Amino acid sequence: MCFQLTKKHDLLKKNIRSLAVQQLRPLAGENDRTCGPPYKAIDVMAKNRLLGLLVPREEGGEGAGFLDTCLVLEEISKECPVSALCCSSQNLGTHLLSKEGAPSQKEKFMAGLLQGKAIFGYILPGGTSQDIADVAASFSGENDPFVINSAECFVMNGEEAEVVVVFARKGESMRCFLIEKRFQGFSCAGSKGLSGSERSATCKAVLNNCRVPAGNTLGQEIKGEEILSNFIHQSACFAAARALGIGEGALTYAVEYSKKREQFGRPIKEFQAIRAMLADMSAAVEASRYLTYKAGAALDERSRERGQLSCTAKVVASKMAMEVTRDAIQVTGGYGY
Template sequence: MITFTDEQIMVRDMIRKLCREKIADRSREVDETKEYPWDLHQLFVDYGLFNLRVPERYGGAEMDYTSACIVVEEIARVDGACANTIAHHQAGMCAFMGGANEMQRDKYLPRVGRGDYLVGFALTEPNAGSDAFSLTTRARQDGDGFVIDGTKCFISNSGLTDLYVLFTTVNPAMRRDGVTAFLVDKDTPGLSIGKNENKMGLRASPTRQLVFENMRIPAENLLGQVGKGWELVLRSLTETRVLVGAMALGIAQGAMDAAVAYAREREQFGKPIAEFQGVSFMLADMAIKVECARALIYQIASSVDKGMRDQHYYASVAKCFASDMAMKVTTDAVQVMGGYGYTKEYPVEKMMRDAKATQIIEGTNQIQRIQIARNLLKRYG
């Protein structure tokens, strides 16, 4: 059992009510149309969900990490795509906060603090996914600024985003030591935004290519230092991996809610299917997995709130466990609901599709296992 503070419980209950009353019913429709739900976006703005972690002095809510996980979990319980929009904005924000100097903070944080200004995280390229050191989006120093050429892909919230944290290389041969981050305003000449990918899940969360052609960026938009961008990638991925874990947890909880309700109602052989051991054990296994993931995620989140800094290993463990768990729980929820679970009349097939993404985003689970194993072997070395 997790013990939340009174404030965290208040946040949870407020978001849970919002989800139940305004988001749950829209989830199926926005999945089908693949349209970004601007009405829900406005609710997120009104509830301050895009400035959760922004310091109060810039107008933000300055929430702790645990509360951010609570928000993402609760939203994912009814809609994975909306949770992804918020989690990926946090990914951009985290990189920003890691590298921004005073001038950049003063310029951008009041905008984010307003609550309607989104920040994106642009790392992945067509030929640089898991092998993120092999970036080819190139930044060349030119006079008092930089010129950038290249292509990013699968960038969440593209088209909604106001400011991109863009990871480039100043020299591909330098791999990690060439990675350099810039702040790119959405209206910068030379930036064009590609088509919205037709995805399996998280369909209402736009994922697009970004193309940079001869894009000039002033030196003041350099985020951090030349060659030090990887530190910002790592900082952001570490924080967002736990949020993606919370997202997976919410999706699994939503699927379990639906499966339990269905199993109590649906009768076969003259009794509710929940009374068959074969079904009730599946429900019990769902609960075991969901509770383990919840304990893990909030233990890490609360440690971070208490000052733990080196949470890379635990972030990988949490993201990997929670997303594999969500895949299993959502698949089993479809099974519990039989043919009806396989139709779009019920939410679990969508949850299964949404859960799949959590095994891929913020580094695939194979990459998480590589990180976990490396860390483990070092400890025993």
């Protein structure tokens, strides 16, 4: 598998880096203080065509690949993880709709999602699990309408989402449904933050005899598990890319700080303990970069290893982000808080 970055990739990273520094970094503080989707950042990303990276050009997107999308999320996450999280969820939604949606569904939802005027939400199996066997929602009915029920679960962007993707089972069958905000029986409240993204709009949701018309089923019934499996792998890969950006941003800040902060008449970067800590942080970031890029390339090539690589990258990169940000606080002392 080849995932060597090309000059095109390098240019993409440079352009997104410039955009993130100039237009998203100034919004980061506000995004951290406001619970819910970062609408100003969404507007910036929509105007720069970053919400439909995986959607073909003929449908209004960019026709980019998963590795390209990982690079975008990495650079945005360095400056504003909340914006990167929203960019990630919108791209998951537009790609899913592009791949599996009927023409009428694309006509109804795609433009709003690409323009950032409609927010995409989703419920993964068990709320937090990424095992397709843990799908908590169930559906009944044979056609129009379907009736969906689920115990309390967690939904990304639930309170703000115009459309939420839900996977539900009926015996051995699994289907994917597009739940609209207005549907009776779908309720969510009480946005809760996530560790490391306290202001993300994640909330509890309940599906209680939610009636869904046949026109809101996504993809073929026989492809339900395949659609969910692909969605989980893509979500994991994007989570790894965001974690990579967080860790890399923290490392960069710590390195720059160590060059300027002086103790005993010299920069702290010259102290052996600090140098060793920065070296370990750098090694962890690079290992995560390798796995994340390899997972993105595997998704592009539809490699048989794409699921394992995506989930491995998520685990490794997420752990790295926690450890590197913790060590960055140690390097920067009181300023790290």
